[in-house]
Structures are given as structure tokens and as C-alpha cells.
């Protein structure tokens with residue numbers, strides 16, 4: 070038996086594969102299951118055109134078997150199998166993908182479910198195994214062959230026995246070392262959870278023998294029943310992902326269950342968005358607007374992102390590029406066939422497709438929030454209570470670049486009926502003579518209501534936005550004007566309100582108090598720049614105003630900030 074050597078480049082590549090390309094060892098199973106699924110797909114595509122091949126769905130599955138004593142993990146499939154030549158070409162030459170070739174040959178047919186394309190996934194097996202045996206019998210062949218390798222120094226192929234068409238891969242799991250635990254890959258529970266995590270939506274059943282406990286049938290009455298363990302073959306994966314189903318087949322409860330299963334949050338989602346896009350970019354997504362603020366939401370620890378699947382296989386837990394920061398509260402997943410992945414899969418190429426998907430998602434989230442605001446006000450206000458602050462940060466951040474996306478989503482407390490209003494609502498009920506959108510800032514609504522500065526504006530019958538959140542005024546400043554109306558603080562020097570004709574004439578009155586004002590100015594020197602008579606006061610003797618760009622409240626915040 071002559072040992073074939075891997076080509077020199079292949080050797081180096083193999084070392085790299087084993088040591089550094091993948092971020093997590095557990096993905097070896099994802100890769101091998103993907104290959105098995107591809108192999109079944111290939112029979113399926115062949116059956117579409119070749120009448121001599123019957124495709125009976127029940128005959129096609131992947132079976133995972135762990136043997137703790139023998140330290141082996143077996144991945145068997147009933148797929149298309151490999152000839153001696155296939156074993157040679159597809160497993161002997163690293164970075165050669167039989168699946169990519171298959172896809173190209175069968176372009177006319179609907180071969181887009183096939184996952185493989187890089188020709189390296191298989192070697193991930195060597196991250197956990199020190200010896201790998203592949204026994205395979207190709208469709209239409211009576212012979213089987215066994216490929217075996219211990220890693221970088223080569224492989225052998227010999228004739229073998231195999232009763233049915235398909236492939237059986239045996240991994241001889243490495244012994245534990247001081248630093249590394251490999252035993253876990255022989256544990257039923259761990260294997261199940263890896264399969265659930267990455268391969269839950271593989272289209273064929275992934276079966277495992279699962280051990281359970283059950284009470285023995287013949288327990289005598291009154292006695293505690295004795296238990297016996299039994300082994301049962303179970304399908305571990307869910308197969309059809311919820312996002313491939315039609316919206317019309319799904320209920321709110323289905324979406325909620327998915328939210329819980331995926332642990333996107335521990336609350337109930339406020340709203341879900343199910344997207345199935347077939348335009349410039351083809352993808353499916355299920356997104357959620359949560360109801361509650363995650364405990365770490367407004368901290369540096371919080372990590373935004375959506376789960377990213379390529380054709381049903383999980384590629385990334387949190388793809389941050391899919392969400393703008395101001396929508397970082399959105400949870401959910403995206404599945405697309407169009408992504409250009411590189412060989413490690415975890416590392417996405419920053420391509421046009423991803424950018425398109427992200428833009429699409431941004432628009433969908435915005436329009437969903439707008440319709441929530443319009444049609445389900447209570448829900449929107451709940452949402453706003455949890456995440457409104459983030460939207461306001463979004464308006465203020467990035468030099469106000471995103472104000473157009475966000476300004477219609479903002480709500481502020483209003484002097485009218487003590488309610489939250491949107492800027493649009495404010496504008497739509499402005500009296501004709503009102504020139505500005507007025508606001509007053511303060512630490513609470515009660516305090517703002519007592520501000521003498523609000524009196525004149527309120528007396529005119531003008532609505533005032535009460536800004537109680539320290540980011541509020543910064544957000545308004547970033548927006549600058551809304552529907553051609555500028556914002557004006559009630560404490561600014563010029564309120565843009567014509568005084569009533571019968572108002573006092575403060576200038577004249579003030580002439581008699583000149584000395585008093587000078588005296589006050591000296592006493593308050595350094596605290597105020599000027600003391601003067603005012604037309605705006607009604608029931609209060611005095612108020613503070615500011616003349617520059619900044620309101621008194623903003624000045625307070627800025628001067629409290631560390632330099």
C-alpha cells in the first residue's frame with residue numbers, strides 16, 4: 070500500500086486549516102454535516118433528470134454516532150458517495166471542491182442548495198481527530214473504497230466493503246491534553262447542542278441514538294418505580310426553518326416561540342418583521358423589536374448584531390454590519406445564498422450584497438416603527454420608553470447624518486395634555502402665527518412647569534416640548550429645523566413672539582430702576598452678564614435667559630462633562 074503525499078502547498082494549507090482558519094473547533098461537525106447534506110442534494114438533483122433514480126425522502130438522512138469506549142465519532146450519510154477517483158480528487162487535493170464543480174455542471178438545474186464551494190471544510194475534522202477514515206460507495210457503483218489519513222503527511226486509499234451507497238466518516242477523537250478537552254465531542258448532549266446551533270436547518274434529518282430513562286413497567290403498586298435506560302433514534306434538527314415558511318402559515322405564537330428558542334431576549338417581542346426579499350439581493354430575515362431594554366443595553370458590553378446564515382447554515386452569531394447603531398436593539402436573523410464567504414466562513418467579505426441587505430433592513434425597521442407609531446401608539450410608546458434614548462443618540466451622533474432617518478420617530482413630552490408627541494403632531498396643530506417649535510429643558514416635568522420662562526409662550530397658547538432627558542436638546546440641535554420650523558428654547562433672549570399691544574413699557578419703567586439694576590449686576594458679577602427689564606414675565610418677578618446658541622440646560626450639561 071503506497072502512501073500518497075499531499076502536494077506541498079496542500080501540506081502547508083492543511084497545517085493552517087488545522088491550526089488557525091477556524092475560530093472554534095466545534096464547527097468541524099457543521100462542515101461534515103454540510104458535506105453530507107450536499108451529497109444527498111446531489112442524488113436529489115440527479116433524480117430530477119434521471120428516471121432510473123427514485124428519490125424516496127425517508128431513505129435520505131445523516132446519522133451521527135459517538136462511541137466513547139472506542140473514542141470514535143461517526144458521520145454517515147446516504148448521499149451520492151465518492152468513487153476512488155473522487156476520493157483522490159476531492160479529499161486528496163486540498164481546496165478542490167467537488168461540490169463547486171457539481172454546481173457548475175448543473176447550473177441549469179436548481180442546485181443552489183449545495184453549501185460547499187471552497188474545498189477545505191472537510192479538513193476541519195483534523196482539529197478534533199488524529200485519524201480520519203472515509204469509507205464511501207458511489208451511486209451506480211458496486212465497489213467501495215476507504216480513504217484514511219492522519220493529517221499532514223498524506224493519505225491511503227484501499228478497496229473496502231460497504232453495503233449501501235453513501236459515505237461514512239469515522240473520526241478518531243484526539244486524547245485530552247492539559248489544555249484541551251476533546252472528550253466533549255463524544256458526549257451526546259454536547260453533540261446535540263452543536264448540531265442544534267449550526268445545523269438545525271439542514272434539510273435532511275440528522276439522526277442520533279439518544280439515551281433516555283423510563284420507569285420500568287412492572288413496578289409494584291405503592292413502590293417507587295425502578296428506572297431503566299433505553300436508546301432511541303431521534304432526529305435532532307428542525308429541518309424546515311421558520312423563515313422559509315410562508316407568513317400566512319405562521320402565527321404570532323410561532324414567532325414568539327422562535328424568539329424564545331433563540332434566546333434573543335427573555336421578554337416577549339413587541340413586533341416581528343418577516344422579510345422575504347427577491348429583488349437585487351435575495352435573502353430572508355426574521356427581525357424583532359423587543360419590548361424591554363436588555364440589562365446591559367446602554368453599556369459598552371452590549372453587542373449589536375443579527376445571526377447570519379448562509380443557506381440555512383449558521384455563519385455568525387452576531388453580524389454587527391447588518392444593523393446601524395441607532396437600531397442596535399433589533400434582534401433576529403438573516404439567511405442569504407448570495408453572500409460571498411471566504412474559506413473560514415466566519416470571515417465575511419465586506420461585499421455589496423451585505424451592504425444591500427443592511428440598507429434594506431434599515432428601511433424595513435424604520436417603516437415598521439413608523440407604522441407602529443401611527444397604528445399602535447401604545448406599543449410604540451412602550452418601545453420608545455425602552456429604546457427612545459438610543460434613537461436620540463442616533464440623531465445626535467455621526468454629525469447629525471442620520472437625522473432624516475430618525476426625526477419622524479422621535480417623541481417628546483409636551484405641555485399639551487402631558488403626553489408624548491411627535492414633531493409632526495406638534496407642527497400639525499401649531500397656530501398660524503407661531504413661528505417656532507418651542508422647548509423647555511429641565512430635570513423633570515414638574516420643574517419645567519414651574520419655570521417662569523415658559524409663561525409667556527404658554528400664555529400665547531403655544532405648545533412647549535418638555536425636554537427631560539439630557540440628550541433631548543442635543544438631538545433637537547442636530548435636527549436644527551423640522552418642516553421649516555426652527556426650534557427655540559423658552560429661555561432664549563428673543564422668543565420671536567410679538568408682545569401684546571397693551572403690555573407694559575419696560576424700557577421706560579426701567580429708566581427709573583437704572584441704579585437698582587446696576588447694583589444687582591455688581592452683586593451678581595460673574596454669574597450673569599446683564600440685568601434688564603423684561604416683557605415676558607407674568608406672575609414671576611424674575612427669570613434667567615440666555616443669549617447665545619446654548620440654552621441654560623445645555624450649558625449645565627456641557628460644564629458638567631469631564632474635559
Ligand code: ADP
Pocket residue numbers: 100104105108146148149150151159160165166167168169184185186187188189190191192236
Ligand atoms: P466543499 O464542501 O467546500 O466543497 P470540503 O473540503 O468540505 O469542501 O469537501 C471537499 C469535497 O469532497 C466536496 O466538494 C465533495 O465533492 C467531497 N465530499 C466531502 N464529503 C463528502 C460526502 N460526505 N459525500 C460525498 N462527497 C463528499
Ligand code: MG
Pocket residue numbers: 100103104184185186188189190191
Ligand atoms: Mg464542505
